[in-house]
Amino acid sequence: MNKINEKNYREISLAILIHNYKNKTRLYESIDYYFSNLNLEKSVKKTSTYLVQGTIRELSSLDIVFEDLIKKYHKSIPIEIKYILRLGYYQIKNMSSPNYAIVSSYVDISKKHNIKFHKMVNAVLRKAINYKIKFKNPNNHIKSKLLNHPYWLYSKWISDNCEQYAKKMAIWNNTIPLTWFRVNNLRYNNKSFISYLKLNDISFKQYNYNNIYFNINQS
Template identity: 30%
Template sequence: MTTDSVNTRELILEILLEVTERGQYSHLVIRSVLEKYQYLDKRERAFLTRVAEGTIQRQIELDYILDQFSKVKVRKMKPVIRAILRMGVYQLKYMDSVPASAACNEAVKLAKKKGFGQLSGFVNGVLRGVSRGLDQLTYPKESVDAVKAWSVCYSMPEWIVAQWIGDYGKERTKEILAASLLEAPITVRANLERITPEALAERFKEEGVTAVPLDTEKYPGLSYAYTIFGFDHLNGLSSFKEGLFYVQDISSMMVAEYAAPKEGDHCIDVCAAPGGKSIHLAEKLRGTGHVEARDVSEQKVALIDENIKRCRLTNITAKCQDATVLDETSVRTADVLIADLPCSGLGVLRRKTDIKYRMNPEGEESLVALQRQILSVVCEYVKPGGTLIYSTCTIHTAENEGNARWFEQTHPEFALDTMRQMFPEEHLGDGFFIAKFKRKQDNG
């Protein structure tokens, strides 16, 4: 798995170290490496992506396996050796296309190349032991301790498993856990300001992209959306560079559907980056009205601007604005307000595999408080009769239904219209929550 001087496994090792030791986000690190090494052939980029994502995604299980075969426990290993062994075990257990001898030998070479020649024998011994003993490995029993068993089997921290069982019961939790390990599909929606869904399908065909339209019975309203695959990378598609479609999860598309803006409406999206929901609203306005896409930093605003320019829309602008601080000039100006707020992100684990290791109960509690703080500020922007959408990409009840009920009770000037929790196993989309509120008309 090498091209010229680039060793793919060495790139994978660097990705793992960036994420697990230096605290970088896996999806951003992987994307950066793929962009830097675009000249690698498709097969190698696919190998890199799968091993890097899979090793991070299955980390708890991989560590459990390693601890059965290594005298030195994973937590006491040197970071480079730990990462090399994790990726080696992932290949041995989950990649039939990689011969066991290759997984072991390449791991040994990598240890030596990184200056750990004295530990190359240890690496070799552990991985060959794993290779021989995988079939005899025993896992914790579900009947004895479901939390422990599912934590190892699905590589999910025990506290999350226990929380989901408490919130949703064992059957639903098991479905969510299984879905969290599935490959996330790439879904896109046509930029209806620029092209019809049918014409976009033709463009995809011309570019060699396989595009499957969504089942409109299962996903009503999303007749403009497709699942796409069979292409090399997005930046290589002229249809993408021309802004003819936007990559967006199905669940996220539902925000604009529930918001249902009318032509001429003024819309505000208070935590908008990278801009998908704002751009979707702007497209639905058919060139009328205006969408103001806000976020807290200039860097995030620049990202929104980049996507606005690519989609060539004229009725949307990006603005730097802290959602926790009241903007007096916006009070009661919005027909539609989108509050897709910072959250624990536990609905998007297929795409951002390391979130589950970063989050903790205290982090969730602080997010609940932040969400309430922001909602109490931004609700002031909604006109009488206007719509407020509160959404998150998590499946944590306190952040979702709990906060929706709290807002309903503490802001009686708003009426709850719709509330929906989407789970990743139900459909192609991510775990996602949407609550739609209508501001009551002023008396008199």
């Protein structure tokens, strides 16, 4: 087993996903396994959790891109490299790190797991940055994959209602719910709390109807 850099959330995320796949655990069990056995900083735990959960949530739409970019993707690519690609592309799509840094980091990680594939990881992730969906008239099976939902469920929503309804439901299901918290006005006032957030370059927004509630950008 490769030694894991406990300060590298990308390596932690990869280890969690490989453990989850090979041991057929629930995702939270694999997360807990590494969080319990490694001495991880809170920021690493938070980012790893966000990255792992997001990658699993979007798994089918990530894979449909790699099926297009790599011949025999499912048969020819080792599972460790698949998860490196999935994590990398998810982060390119959804997180705020510079693309060049994301690609470079996952290329380095791929060298630790299977050096034969590091050039492919570099090439594929670079292509994925500007990838455009090529399906002109996708059938419902393809649409369900692009929307990260099982075909049977997507079809049932269409059958029960209509295709527009099915698409809206899938998009809503894929949306990460916002977590709001209330400032304790016995300890802070809004002005000082906002100053603290800005001073530490923390992105936030306040609830429109009651400004004592805040949401912090997680990415």
